[in-house]
Amino acid sequence: MADTPNSDNRTLHVVGEDDSRVAANHLVTGAFFLVLGGGLQLLSLMSLRFADIFPITYGRLEPMANLTLMIGFVSISLIGGIYYVLPRLTGARLNFSSLARFELFGIAGLVLVGLLAIGFGFGTGGQPFGLPWWINLPMTLLLAVPALVTIGTISNRTENRSYVTLWFVLGGVIWLPLLYLAFFSGDLPYLSSTAVAYTDVFFSAGFVTMFLFTVGTGLFYYTMVRELDVSLASRQLALVGFWSLGFAAVWWGTAQLMFGPGPSYLSGVGAALGLAFPIGALANAANASLTLEGAWDKVRDRPDLRAGVLGLYLGVGVAVMAALAGFRSIASVAALTGFWQAIEYAAISGVGTLLIASVSFSAVPRLFGRELYTRRTKTFLTLTLTGSVGVLVFMAASGLVSGYSWIGGSNSGAYVDVGEGWGAGLAGSVETMMLIAVGFAIVTFFGQLAYAATIIGTVTQGKAATQEVLVAKATVDE
Amino acid sequence: MSDLLAATSTTLGVPEDLVRRSAEARAAEAGSNVDEILTAWGGGEAIVVTSSAAPEPPPSVEVSSEPPAQQEDVAPEIVIETPPAQTAPMATAPPGTYQPPVLVGVPDKPGMIILGAIGLFLVVLLMGLIGPSVATDEPGSRTSEIPYSQTAVNGQRVYASLGCAACHTQMVRPVVADVGLGAVTLNDTNQVVGDRRFGPDLSDVGTRMTSSQLESTVTGDTTTHPPHNLAPKDMTALVAYLLESRNSGGLG
Numbered sequence: 001m002a003d004t005p006n007s008d009n010r011t012l013h014v015v016g017e018d019d020s021r022v023a024a025n026h027l028v029t030g031a032f033f034l035v036l037g038g039g040l041q042l043l044s045l046m047s048l049r050f051a052d053i054f055p056i057t058y059g060r061l062e063p064m065a066n067l068t069l070m071i072g073f074v075s076i077s078l079i080g081g082i083y084y085v086l087p088r089l090t091g092a093r094l095n096f097s098s099l100a101r102f103e104l105f106g107i108a109g110l111v112l113v114g115l116l117a118i119g120f121g122f123g124t125g126g127q128p129f130g131l132p133w134w135i136n137l138p139m140t141l142l143l144a145v146p147a148l149v150t151i152g153t154i155s156n157r158t159e160n161r162s163y164v165t166l167w168f169v170l171g172g173v174i175w176l177p178l179l180y181l182a183f184f185s186g187d188l189p190y191l192s193s194t195a196v197a198y199t200d201v202f203f204s205a206g207f208v209t210m211f212l213f214t215v216g217t218g219l220f221y222y223t224m225v226r227e228l229d230v231s232l233a234s235r236q237l238a239l240v241g242f243w244s245l246g247f248a249a250v251w252w253g254t255a256q257l258m259f260g261p262g263p264s265y266l267s268g269v270g271a272a273l274g275l276a277f278p279i280g281a282l283a284n285a286a287n288a289s290l291t292l293e294g295a296w297d298k299v300r301d302r303p304d305l306r307a308g309v310l311g312l313y314l315g316v317g318v319a320v321m322a323a324l325a326g327f328r329s330i331a332s333v334a335a336l337t338g339f340w341q342a343i344e345y346a347a348i349s350g351v352g353t354l355l356i357a358s359v360s361f362s363a364v365p366r367l368f369g370r371e372l373y374t375r376r377t378k379t380f381l382t383l384t385l386t387g388s389v390g391v392l393v394f395m396a397a398s399g400l401v402s403g404y405s406w407i408g409g410s411n412s413g414a415y416v417d418v419g420e421g422w423g424a425g426l427a428g429s430v431e432t433m434m435l436i437a438v439g440f441a442i443v444t445f446f447g448q449l450a451y452a453a454t455i456i457g458t459v460t461q462g463k464a465a466t467q468e469v470l471v472a473k474a475t476v477d478e
Numbered sequence: 479m480s481d482l483l484a485a486t487s488t489t490l491g492v493p494e495d496l497v498r499r500s501a502e503a504r505a506a507e508a509g510s511n512v513d514e515i516l517t518a519w520g521g522g523e524a525i526v527v528t529s530s531a532a533p534e535p536p537p538s539v540e541v542s543s544e545p546p547a548q549q550e551d552v553a554p555e556i557v558i559e560t561p562p563a564q565t566a567p568m569a570t571a572p573p574g575t576y577q578p579p580v581l582v583g584v585p586d587k588p589g590m591i592i593l594g595a596i597g598l599f600l601v602v603l604l605m606g607l608i609g610p611s612v613a614t615d616e617p618g619s620r621t622s623e624i625p626y627s628q629t630a631v632n633g634q635r636v637y638a639s640l641g642c643a644a645c646h647t648q649m650v651r652p653v654v655a656d657v658g659l660g661a662v663t664l665n666d667t668n669q670v671v672g673d674r675r676f677g678p679d680l681s682d683v684g685t686r687m688t689s690s691q692l693e694s695t696v697t698g699d700t701t702t703h704p705p706h707n708l709a710p711k712d713m714t715a716l717v718a719y720l721l722e723s724r725n726s727g728g729l730g
Contacts, residue, residue, distance in 0.1 A: 257671075
């Protein structure tokens with residue numbers, strides 16, 4: 001079968017009205033934001049290490065990168081994945097699909113405006129990104145659209161049975177706007193500084209567990225079963241995974257502020273309940289492994305499945321590290337350091353990218369009627385995994401050494417500071433480890449480029465294949 | 479081929495682009511040529527597809543009533559099947575395409591998931607955000623609230639918009655690592671708490687540095703601190719905020 005011309009059928013997808021195109025447009029747009037966000041993230045890490053050579057400081061680059069990756073890439077891509085699976089789980093057309101199209105343009109536009117706002121100093125300085133209220137307000141409304149579409153579509157479904165992916169999707173789309181609303185409320189003038197700090201960590205942790213891990217895992221449950229024609233090993237494990245992830249959100253956020261101005265009960269309760277995070281991640285990874293039992297040879301040949309499996313396993317590592325750092329003894333060293341930066345990096349750029357790639361590599365070929373452009377998939381998987389694990393290890397280690405050095409002499413091992421005693425000697429090793437972490441971040445960025453090349457390559461150069469379409473009677477009648 | 483393509487497109491009510499591309503894919507898989515495929519779709523003799531382009535419907539794994547020991551090999555609770563024809567809202571897919579199967583599980587009530595998700599979020603909100611944010615410390619003689627001047631309050635806005643909190647905390651904890659940084663920060667603080675400390679804590683920076691030292695640090699003259707080119711008014715405000723940040727002196 002010969003390659004088809006690049007322009008073949010592309011316009012039809014981008015401007016058409018079929019429900020599938022809404023999903024396709026989200027996934028392609030997400031790939032664009034991954035490259036943009038990955039570049040900003042790399043610059044932000046470099047500015048942390050080479051502070052004096054960048055015209056924009058880490059304080060602005062980091063929220064710009066977070067905004068692009070969390071909202072532009074993760075949210076838009078996962079919403080695309082949700083729109084892809086919804087009709088395939090319910091047998092019904094997407095409800096409010098026009099609104100879904102508007103939501104994509106709206107969120108993408110607001111992310112770009114937000115980047116300018118932060119870059120030009122209109123941000124609020126909050127973490128992971130502090131946007132002015134005139135962006136936060138419409139963003140909250142737009143992030144509620146997927147919930148509306150999902151619930152509307154489910155209300156039109158033709159059978160009363162639910163595959164487990166539907167829970168994960170439902171939970172994710174409901175939690176996302178609520179999380180953002182809570183985050184947005186941090187801008188209210190009467191809130192104390194302490195409340196603002198907890199709002200920030202609540203959102204970043206909640207976004208990772210209640211949206212990224214939840215929806216990403218749910219979509220992989222769909223991809224895995226759909227691609228291999230196998231049955232899910234355990235509905236009960238999926239249930240445990242789902243509710244644990246939902247419950248885990250609180251604690252790995254608050255652990256970052258342990259011993260801070262919050263109530264004293266937080267450290268003990270947080271350590272115990274923070275275990276929900278690794279429990280949820282482990283339950284889902286175990287479920288996937290059991291499901292794939294006897295089919296590992298097929299997984300090896302399928303980039304979509306490999307990406308999902310790697311994403312789930314990396315997610316377990318991230319969750320275990322986050323939960324451990326919730327214990328008082330470790331938190332006294334790890335809190336406020338690059339350790340948590342490493343966790344967030346690996347969660348978003350590692351786990352997030354891999355889980356999203358899993359659904360994208362499965363969905364995009366079906367949506368566009370083209371085979372997956374596989375020339376860069378191996379590169380993507382290798383570089384993304386290597387880079388994100390490398391950053392996780394070295395940045396977390398640099399954080400721990402910083403924390404220890406602070407004990408040796410107050411603040412002595414902070415990134416650029418110097419101090420007395422053995423802490424001063426450790427500062428050099430912190431810088432070295434940060435430098436190695438930046439090297440791994442470059443590796444990750446090349447992996448992100450390979451992801452975008454795979455998506456764009458599939459759309460423009462993929463060999464023609466049978467296309468999966470949703471054809472409602474109304475469409476045919478038109 | 480163009481006439482045939484146009485006629486087939488009209489007959490099927492599908493755009494020519496899609497029909498042509500689909501016909502090419504089908505022809506390649508059937509070992510036939512495009513004209514034959516188009517003729518068949520236009521109402522002529524059907525082409526036998528040797529390798530099915532559309533995937534077979536996934537095997538249906540029905541819920542089993544066998545004892546649990548016999549269910550382990552086959553996941554019992556998941557049913558994967560195409561929906562019954564009489565209830566499926568989809569019409570026949572255009573040629574060269576196929577409709578996806580609908581993946582379903584066991585009878586379920588999504589409304590419960592929705593209620594559960596909202597309920598869980600409220601619990602999470604209460605425990606993870608509202609609880610920690612509410613002042614719980616018993617009233618004492620000490621406070622962490624610093625009486626900033628109006629210039630310093632303006633400087634706090636500059637501090638926030640520059641993203642200083644991405645690297646600097648203003649939070650002293652009762653741990654060994656924070657000894658010497660100033661008084662422990664209480665819940666009523668009006669400083670920018672922050673959650674990362676790549677640079678020094680600034681809760682009490684006003685007792686450690688002079689205004690000229692602060693200014694040269696902010697402009698990046700003396701250390702590896704990133705340089706900030708601020709308007710004089712903003713620089714004055716920022717330095718005022720930092721100078722007045724003295725959480726260990728004169729409070730309470």
